[in-house]
Amino acid sequence: MNxxxxxxxxxxxxxAARGTFWEHIGAELASFxxxxxxxxxxxxxxxxxxxxxxxxxxSATLLDSAMGVLAAAARPDDTVVTTNLNMHFxxxxxxGEVKVEAELVHSSRKLITMQGRIYKDNGExxxxxxxxxxxxDRRPPKAE
Amino acid sequence: MNxxxxxxxxxxxxxAARGTFWEHIGAELASFxxxxxxxxxxxxxxxxxxxxxxxxxxSATLLDSAMGVLAAAARPDDTVVTTNLNMHFxxxxxxGEVKVEAELVHSSRKLITMQGRIYKDNGExxxxxxxxxxxxDRRPPKAE
Amino acid sequence: MNxxxxxxxxxxxxxAARGTFWEHIGAELASFxxxxxxxxxxxxxxxxxxxxxxxxxxSATLLDSAMGVLAAAARPDDTVVTTNLNMHFxxxxxxGEVKVEAELVHSSRKLITMQGRIYKDNGExxxxxxxxxxxxDRRPPKAE
Amino acid sequence: MNxxxxxxxxxxxxxAARGTFWEHIGAELASFxxxxxxxxxxxxxxxxxxxxxxxxxxSATLLDSAMGVLAAAARPDDTVVTTNLNMHFxxxxxxGEVKVEAELVHSSRKLITMQGRIYKDNGExxxxxxxxxxxxDRRPPKAE
Numbered sequence: 001m002n003x004x005x006x007x008x009x010x011x012x013x014x015x016a017a018r019g020t021f022w023e024h025i026g027a028e029l030a031s032f033x034x035x036x037x038x039x040x041x042x043x044x045x046x047x048x049x050x051x052x053x054x055x056x057x058x059s060a061t062l063l064d065s066a067m068g069v070l071a072a073a074a075r076p077d078d079t080v081v082t083t084n085l086n087m088h089f090x091x092x093x094x095x096g097e098v099k100v101e102a103e104l105v106h107s108s109r110k111l112i113t114m115q116g117r118i119y120k121d122n123g124e125x126x127x128x129x130x131x132x133x134x135x136x137d138r139r140p141p142k143a144e
Numbered sequence: 145m146n147x148x149x150x151x152x153x154x155x156x157x158x159x160a161a162r163g164t165f166w167e168h169i170g171a172e173l174a175s176f177x178x179x180x181x182x183x184x185x186x187x188x189x190x191x192x193x194x195x196x197x198x199x200x201x202x203s204a205t206l207l208d209s210a211m212g213v214l215a216a217a218a219r220p221d222d223t224v225v226t227t228n229l230n231m232h233f234x235x236x237x238x239x240g241e242v243k244v245e246a247e248l249v250h251s252s253r254k255l256i257t258m259q260g261r262i263y264k265d266n267g268e269x270x271x272x273x274x275x276x277x278x279x280x281d282r283r284p285p286k287a288e
Numbered sequence: 289m290n291x292x293x294x295x296x297x298x299x300x301x302x303x304a305a306r307g308t309f310w311e312h313i314g315a316e317l318a319s320f321x322x323x324x325x326x327x328x329x330x331x332x333x334x335x336x337x338x339x340x341x342x343x344x345x346x347s348a349t350l351l352d353s354a355m356g357v358l359a360a361a362a363r364p365d366d367t368v369v370t371t372n373l374n375m376h377f378x379x380x381x382x383x384g385e386v387k388v389e390a391e392l393v394h395s396s397r398k399l400i401t402m403q404g405r406i407y408k409d410n411g412e413x414x415x416x417x418x419x420x421x422x423x424x425d426r427r428p429p430k431a432e
Numbered sequence: 433m434n435x436x437x438x439x440x441x442x443x444x445x446x447x448a449a450r451g452t453f454w455e456h457i458g459a460e461l462a463s464f465x466x467x468x469x470x471x472x473x474x475x476x477x478x479x480x481x482x483x484x485x486x487x488x489x490x491s492a493t494l495l496d497s498a499m500g501v502l503a504a505a506a507r508p509d510d511t512v513v514t515t516n517l518n519m520h521f522x523x524x525x526x527x528g529e530v531k532v533e534a535e536l537v538h539s540s541r542k543l544i545t546m547q548g549r550i551y552k553d554n555g556e557x558x559x560x561x562x563x564x565x566x567x568x569d570r571r572p573p574k575a576e
Contacts, residue, residue, distance in 0.1 A: 013194070021199035024190040046168040049212065050157070055165035056208040056226045061201025068193065068200075081236070082200045083399060084372045084420055086518040087229040088545050088562060090538040106522040106557055110398065111371060111422065113520050113560065115547075125538050128545060130520060130562060132372055132420070134399065227543060228516045228564055230374040232401050232418060234394040250378040250413050254542065255515060255566065257376050257416060259403075269394050272401060274376060274418060276516055276564070278543065301482070309487035312478040334456040337500065338445070343453035344496040344514045349489025356481065356488075370488045373519040380513070 009073055025061055030099070034073070039066045039100040043093055054093035054126070059118055060085060063129040066102035067114040071133040074104065074112060084132040096121040110135050153217055169205055174243070178217070183210045183244040187237055198237035203262055203271040204229060210246035211258035215277040218248065218256060228276040240265040254279050297361055313349055318387070322361070327354045327388040331381055342381035342414070347406055348373060351417040354390035355402035359421040362392065362400060372420040384409040398423050441505055457493055462531070466505070471498045471532040475525055486525035486558070491550055492517060495561040498534035499546035503565040506536065506544060516564040528553040542567050 010032065017023045025047075030038040041047070041062060049055040064085055071080040102116035111132055118127040154176065161167045169191075174182040185191070185206060193199040208229055215224040246260035255276055262271040298320065305311045313335075318326040329335070329350060337343040352370055359368040390404035399420055406415040442464065449455045457479075462470040473479070473494060481487040496517055503512040534548035543564055550559040 016194040019189050020192050020194060021190060021202055022194065025201070045163055046165060048164050049209075050160040050164055050166065050216070051223060051225075053225075055205065056212075056229060057169070057201060057205025058165055060204035060208070060229065060231070061199065064200040064204070065193075072194070079195060081195075081197075082233050084233070084520075085200060085204065085229075085231040086374060086562065087204070087231075088516075088537075088564060089226050089228070090545060091540070092225070105520075105560055108523070113522060115560075128537055128547075128562070130518065130560070132520060228376075230418065230518060232393075232420060234401060235396070249376075249416055252379070257378060259416075272393055272403075272418070274374065274416070276376060304482040307477055308480050308482060309478060309490055310482065313489070333451050334453060336452050337497075338448040338452055338454065338504070339511060339513075341513075343493060344500075344517060345457070345489060345493025346453055348492035348496070348517065348519070349487060352488040352492070353481075360482070367483060369483075369485075369524070370519075370521050372521070373488060373492065373517075375492070375517040375519075377514050377516070 013069065021061065022065055025058065027062060027065055029069070032069070035070070035104040037066050037070050037102050041098050041100070043095050043098060052094070054098070056087065056089055059089065059127040060087055060129070062098070062100045062118060063087065063102065063116040063127070064131065066100045066116055067131050067133070070102055070104055070114060071112050074107060075135050078138050079136045080112065080133045081136065082131055083134045085129060086131070087127060087129045089127050091120070091124055091126050093120055093126050098126065157213065165205065166209055169202065171206060171209060173213070176213070179214070179248040181210050181214050181246050185242050185244070187239050187242060196238070198242070200231065200233055203233065204231055204273070206242070206244045206262060207231065207246065207260040207271070207273040208275065210244045210260055211275050211277070214246055214248055214258060215256050218251060219279050223280045224256065224277045225280065226275055227278045229273060230275070231271060231273040233271050235264070235268055235270050237264055237270050242270060301357065309349065310353055313346065315350055315353060317357070320357070323358070323392040325354050325358050325390050329386050329388070331383050331386060340382070342386070344375065344377055347377065347415040348375055348417070350386070350388045350406060351375065351390065351404040351415070352419065354388045354404055355419050355421070358390050358392055358402060359400050362395060363423050367424045368400065368421045369424065370419055371422045373417060374419070375415060375417045377415050379408070379412055379414050381408055381414050386414065445501065453493065454497055457490065459494060459497060461501070464501070467502070467536045469498050469502050469534050473530050473532070475527050475530060484526070486530070488519065488521055491521065491559040492519055492561070494530070494532045494550060495519065495534065495548040495559070496563065498532045498548055499563050499565070502534055502536055502546060503544050506539060507567050511568045512544065512565045513568065514563055515566045518562045520560045522560060523552070523556055523558050525552055525558050530558065
């Protein structure tokens with residue numbers, strides 16, 4: 001991905017995110033390279049679960065989103081969908097900003113494997129996850 | 145859990161959910177028993193990901209929430225937290241209502257294992273997940 | 289799969305297993321149907337880990353093998369390989385016979401999702417797992 | 433862990449492994465440090481599955497063993513057991529030597545999280561996994 005493609009990709013991302021769960025949850029793209037992406041989220045009361053800590057579903061959303069951006073960028077001519085997401089929740093988040101880092105682990109013709117980590121603003125690791133993405137040829141369209 | 149405890153638990157849940165991610169995402173408790181819970185969600189545009197299908201993070205939130213309610217009810221005197229969540233995404237959801245079913249698989253003194261499934265309104269299985277919850281003694285409070 | 293195909297499949301399995309890890313570990317096929325398979329294993333000292341309980345790798349081998357047989361039978365004209373295996377270890381096994389049950393959860397054109405459970409001879413659940421298999425077209429052969 | 437404790441730990445490991453699945457599978461401890469361990473395995477025909485590639489159960493055994501050694505060393509006064517093991521199988525192994533690397537990701541009072549990778553002798557990544565270990569106090573002994 002050269003600079004022009006990257007700029008186009010970021011603009012596409014901003015447009016595509018309008019009205020989606022990405023925008024709804026409030027994640028921001030902090031940095032992006034071919035095999036690594038960083039998101040941030042300001043943790044707010046509506047991100048919490050019933051016992052007052054960051055909802056595991058928010059962490060899952062952040063990691064899936066970060067990995068998904070990376071997977072989409074790796075295969076710009078195809079559709080990629082998450083097929084597996086494995087989360088380890090390590091320490092509780094109560095407030096502040098979280099940083100989400102995702103990177104590509106392995107890529108074959110049809111499957112892409114990712115890993116990602118979520119850090120609290122004191123630098124402590126909060127969650128750790130891995131995922132598999134399935135590459136679906138866009139032409140001809142096929143139901144998977 | 146007898147009827148009175150159940151009614152109290154549902155009322156507690158409603159109060160506890162105010163302003164949390166559970167309320168933010170719009171899930172509804174459809175039914176509840178000691179070892180099985182059912183939630184529903186009306187899928188809306190803001191639940192979608194960038195390619196126009198239900199965001200994996202929404203599915204993860206729904207399963208984690210359903211399992212978490214069950215885990216909390218199983219140990220009313222302790223705090224339970226999700227430590228592992230494994231999701232399999234099976235078929236895409238584009239609209240309609242999804243139904244989320246969670247049930248207890250195994251329970252030991254400190255760890256509870258759950259499984260759950262998400263169905264589309266045509267009855268097709270959309271996602272499938274398993275999770276481990278860690279039981280933390282509430283007294284004395286300890287950081288985990 | 290009709291009766292003749294089933295008989296052929298079982299004979300193929302017995303031949304194919306000679307000298308493999310399946311034979312090395314000592315698993316036996318107890319029953320087999322289109323969407324469900326049962327294996328058994330007599331637990332012996334060489335199946336144990338360093339603290340004297342059944343090695344998690346043996347449980348993983350049994351579940352992967354049971355699910356793999358089912359996946360292979362579901363796509364007799366293709367090659368299927370495990371891409372993800374998620375294990376929950378629930379209670380320790382020290383001796384006796386374990387029973388391994390696997391069943392198909394979902395099948396799409398290229399991906400098959402399975403679940404399986406391992407029971408001790410007192411009926412208690414010992415392990416629980418899920419897996420994804422990738423269907424690779426046998427013709428033309430392609431490196432994955 | 434100082435040098436003497438390390439030497440004792442390795443000697444303990446060798447003695448403890450006699451007759452276990454570790455010895456049965458043929459893994460060798462290549463190196464060991466407080467937060468990282470490396471094993472090797474010479475791949476042989478009896479490690480294969482029915483389609484002639486390294487059995488996923490062998491990879492799971494290797495990762496669980498490597499992580500387990502690390503977890504045991506991290507808590508020399510307690511018993512640690514695997515509660516979750518998540519495997520991603522990335523590329524097939526047909527022969528040669530595999531190298532297994534495991535490292536500690538996070539440690540709390542009762543739960544330890546690990547990750548590990550298996551490499552082929554051409555350096556390609558073959559499998560990738562994560563696991564959770566539960567720390568059980570040895571005194572007083574309690575059934576989990």
